[in-house]
Amino acid sequence: MSLESFTGKESPSLSTADVVIIGGCGRVGLPLGIALASRGMLSVTLYDIDATAVDKVNNGTMPFAEEGAAKPLREAVDEGRLRATTDAASVATAENLVVVVGTPVDEHLNPDLGAVPRALERCADHLSDGQLIMLRSTVHPGVTALTERLLERLGKNVDVAFCPERIAEGKAMTELFELPQLVAARSDRAGDRAEKFFRTLTDRIIRMEPEEAELAKLFANTWRYIKFATANQFWMMANDSGLDFERIRKAITFEYPRAADMPGPGFAAGPCLLKDTLQLAAFTGNNFVLGHTAMLINEGLPLYLVSRMERRFTLAETRVGVLGMGFKAGSDDVRESLSFKLRRILNAKARETLCTDPYVSDPRFTELSEVLRRADVLVIATPHAEYRNLETDKPVVDLWGITGRGVKA
Known part of the structure; x- marks a missing residue:
């Protein structure tokens, strides 16, 4: 027309x-x-x-x-x-x-x-x-x-x-x-x-x-956010019991269609998921218990991760390498990335925090080779493909499970 x-x-x-x-x-x-x-x-x-x-x-x-x-x-x-x-x-x-x-x-x-x-x-x-x-x-x-x-x-x-x-x-x-x-x-x-x-x-x-249509878009993003929170809560339960959640998840999802869409654990971040869950919560007059619970779980994951590390390492004497600062694998987008929240917590607790990312240019970051050399402990915060085959004898905290070493922390 x-x-x-x-x-x-x-x-x-x-x-x-x-x-x-x-x-x-x-x-x-x-x-x-x-x-x-x-x-x-x-x-x-x-x-x-x-x-x-x-x-x-x-x-x-x-x-x-x-x-x-x-x-x-x-x-x-x-x-x-x-x-x-x-x-x-x-x-x-x-x-x-x-x-x-x-x-x-x-x-x-x-x-x-x-x-x-x-x-x-x-x-x-x-x-x-x-x-x-x-x-x-x-x-x-x-x-x-x-x-x-x-x-x-x-x-x-x-x-x-x-x-x-x-x-x-x-x-x-x-x-x-x-x-x-x-x-x-x-x-x-x-x-x-x-x-x-x-x-x-x-x-x-x-x-x-x-x-x-406005609700359809918010429902879709919030649905994903809640699914990620569920997986993260399951991971914490298994982890607190000394069990590898990935082994359990694989057993659940293997040739079982009703659980095929269960995601693995990991940081649920980026510019949309939390924001749109907050928008939906505001739309309901903050009477969205499920959404608020998902926020507490997902946003609290970096703190949980550090609390588990404190049980294994004397963080005040430990250099921690954070691998990946983008909010998702293969991306240079750092908006609302929980890697930065993890860094802030570690800055207050660890001897030194070294961050690296192959896609993100930032003068505060360190080359991967230098991080691998200097760090005492490594945390895979973003599951970039570059971290799948790490050659290191350092302890690796890998809640994503991309290294094949399990997802216990």
Whole structure:
């Protein structure tokens, strides 16, 4: 649907881009832009306030690691199908806008409901009647309605849809094309326009109401978080009894479909799981006992790990090497990584704490070879593949079980 047919007016200024992604140089927006450009959208504009990331993208360089994204980014930039900008006026150049901004919790662990509306307010002067605004960030229930009311107060005659991202970091360039896309809108017209847009990537579209889709995304992330907490609690139970939980888990899951999805233990971290569980807790008036319990278990795991180490080692005389600072294997993303919480606890208790990560550049970190040489005890905090075959005679605390030495601590 053209803007001319929507408004009854010509809109020649909006013909220069197929889509503008607000927050387009981040870990969600950039893979989406690359995917759209690779699927035939002739002009994709990424609007972002991070000037450093914008410069990298315009030079055809990924500002972060994402498997399979580097080559199509270079091609899209070289062919003029994708560009990045810090100019808010760019949002006036396209019929389709996708909003991808962080939706954090505040210092009191309350959801920040204003993140998406603020992003639109920053560029409100450049919004035009007839545009389709698709919210892609994970949001607290009601933020879509809040955004609709904001745009109405601003006098903008636009369509709004909520189309949440569902990708796992590191798998975006396959999952954007393979996973079903949720499309939610208040009106059939907005829903039809958003569905047509996302059919550029996938034919698997699920139509919902906005509030249903908002809860669907929060339920999905919180479900994963609770599963990880359950596995971590089971691990603590086995560990406190001197038993190897991984042996028990393998016995449970072997050719037994009702337990096949039981995860192993490990740090449940990153920018989504805890945050979205907190959002769901706030939505229920903090009457979410299961969610709060999961937070206590997962966030308390670094402290439990150190308390177990204190039983085995005199930490005040021990140099501890922390292997892996990213929040997940193979990633350079350190957002909400529990490795940093582990480091803070060890800094208060150990003689020295040495941290390393093959993907994360930080002047405070030490090369792996140096950590292996100097540390008295090693803790695998992130299960990077590089740590699977460690050659060391030092004690290794491996709650992930990637070294094959068991998961006792």
